[in-house]
Structure formats: C-alpha cells, structure tokens
Amino acid sequence: MLLTTMGVVIGERPYGENDKFVDIFTKDFGIIEVTVKGGRKLNSKNSATTALFAYSKFCVSSRGERYYLNSSQIENTFYDLRLDIKKLALASYFAELLKYTVLSYESDESYEIILKLFLNTLYFLEKDTHDILLLKSVFEFRLLSEIGLIPNLIGCCICNVYSYSKMYFDIQEGKLYCDDCFSGNESYNVISVDQSTLSALRHISLAELNILFNIKASDRLITELNKITSRYVIAHINKKFKTLEYFESIS
Numbered sequence: 001m002l003l004t005t006m007g008v009v010i011g012e013r014p015y016g017e018n019d020k021f022v023d024i025f026t027k028d029f030g031i032i033e034v035t036v037k038g039g040r041k042l043n044s045k046n047s048a049t050t051a052l053f054a055y056s057k058f059c060v061s062s063r064g065e066r067y068y069l070n071s072s073q074i075e076n077t078f079y080d081l082r083l084d085i086k087k088l089a090l091a092s093y094f095a096e097l098l099k100y101t102v103l104s105y106e107s108d109e110s111y112e113i114i115l116k117l118f119l120n121t122l123y124f125l126e127k128d129t130h131d132i133l134l135l136k137s138v139f140e141f142r143l144l145s146e147i148g149l150i151p152n153l154i155g156c157c158i159c160n161v162y163s164y165s166k167m168y169f170d171i172q173e174g175k176l177y178c179d180d181c182f183s184g185n186e187s188y189n190v191i192s193v194d195q196s197t198l199s200a201l202r203h204i205s206l207a208e209l210n211i212l213f214n215i216k217a218s219d220r221l222i223t224e225l226n227k228i229t230s231r232y233v234i235a236h237i238n239k240k241f242k243t244l245e246y247f248e249s250i251s
C-alpha cells in the first residue's frame with residue numbers, strides 16, 4: 001500500500017552497507033520508521049530529503065509493520081541548523097523530546113499542530129530571529145501542553161483570581177496560587193511568578209500557533225521562563241535527554 005504525507009526527519013540510523021532507517025514525524029501518521037534503500041550512497045536521490053530535520057513530502061510503501069521510502073520531494077532542508085553547533089544541539093534536543101513525548105502520549109488529533117510547532121521552532125532557530133533559550137522554553141512548554149500536560153494557568157486554583165501582583169506556580173501539580181491563598185513554601189518545584197512571567201507562560205501554552213512566536217522577552221524574563229519550563233519537563237517527563245545534557249554542556 002502506498003501512503004503520501006508531509007513529514008520531518010527527526011532521527012536517522014545506518015543500516016546494512018548502504019541503507020538507513022529514518023524516523024519521520026508525519027502529519028498524518030505520527031512517527032514512522034522508514035527504510036531508505038541506498039540512502040547512504042553519495043549519489044542517493046533521497047539524500048537531501050532524508051537528512052536530519054529535512055521537511056519533505058514522502059511517499060512510502062507499507063508492508064506489514066514496515067515502511068519503505070518510495071519517493072520524496074523536499075520542502076525545506078533547514079540546512080543552516082547544521083552549521084551552528086549550538087543550534088544543532090538544541091534542534092536535536094527538540095527532536096528527541098518530540099519523539100519521546102509523541103510516542104509516549106497518544107495524541108493523533110494534534111499531529112498536525114505539533115508538526116507545525118516543531119517546524120516553526122526550527123524555522124526561527126535557523127533564522128536567528130529569537131533568543132535560542134526563549135525558543136527552548138516556547139517549544140518545551142507548548143509541546144507538553146499539546147500532548148495533554150497543559151497546566152491550569154487560568155487563575156488561582158483556590159479563589160480563581162486571574163491576576164495578582166505575585167502568584168505561585170506549582171510545577172508538579174500544574175496549578176497556580178495567588179499570594180493570599182498560598183500557604184506553602186517556595187521550593188524547586190514551587191516558584192513565585194510575577195505578572196510578566198505569568199502572561200508569557202499563558203501565551204506560550206494557549207496562544208494560537210500563528211501568533212505564538214510574537215513574543216518579546218527581556219533577558220531576565222527568558223532566564224525565568226527557562227527555569228520554569230525546564231523544571232516542567234523534568235517534573236512531567238521522567239527521562240534524561242542526552243541531547244539536552246550536551247546542549248547544556250556547550251551553553
């Protein structure tokens with residue numbers, strides 16, 4: 001059976017003498033592993049489309065559980081990401097986080113939106129339009145929101161107040177408390193958030209994708225967001241990402 005879909009390569013592994021496996025995150029089927037016959041030959045007609053981060057139209061044949069690449073047509077290679085070690089490291093982390101979360105949390109309804117989120121993030125990372133740590137926060141927090149781990153940032157979880165000069169975000173529980181209702185202590189997973197941090201978190205988790213990246217943030221806010229979103233990933237995704245460790249080691 002032949003299937004055609006748009007997708008982006010999020011992983012590749014050599015196989016045999018000249019072949020390779022690629023993990024493709026597709027709009028229609030989520031993540032599929034595809035065998036690319038002759039994919040490692042220098043003159044392979046599919047070398048550009050099956051390189052890491054390439055976004056292409058793929059036509060694959062499926063036999064049982066296996067997929068084989070039939071033909072492909074490039075849309076965007078995101079080639080420049082591979083020329084900058086920090087960007088490459090961060091994009092690799094995005095790909096690893098994406099693969100792990102999409103495989104762990106069934107969410108076929110939102111493949112298309114997650115694919116768009118990933119492609120937009122790669123695009124802005126490649127074009128240098130945003131601080132790369134801001135892109136990291138946006139991608140982490142929005143991806144988790146999309147796969148069903150969205151926190152309740154609407155208001156204080158006790159009195160519902162929407163806005164207060166100081167609020168507390170319980171990262172583990174995904175809940176907000178206003179200063180009046182909060183009775184615990186600040187800790188690694190319970191962080192006080194000011195209004196600008198809270199509105200940035202709300203924007204990242206809830207804004208329409210087409211305005212998601214219309215976000216301006218000071219260095220202080222970026223640091224704050226990063227602290228929160230990286231802890232949010234640790235609290236909700238029980239896994240160490242080698243690509244993240246590498247990114248942090250060179251940052």
Ligand SMILES: [Zn+2]
Nearest residue numbers: 156159178181
């Ligand atoms: Zn309250």
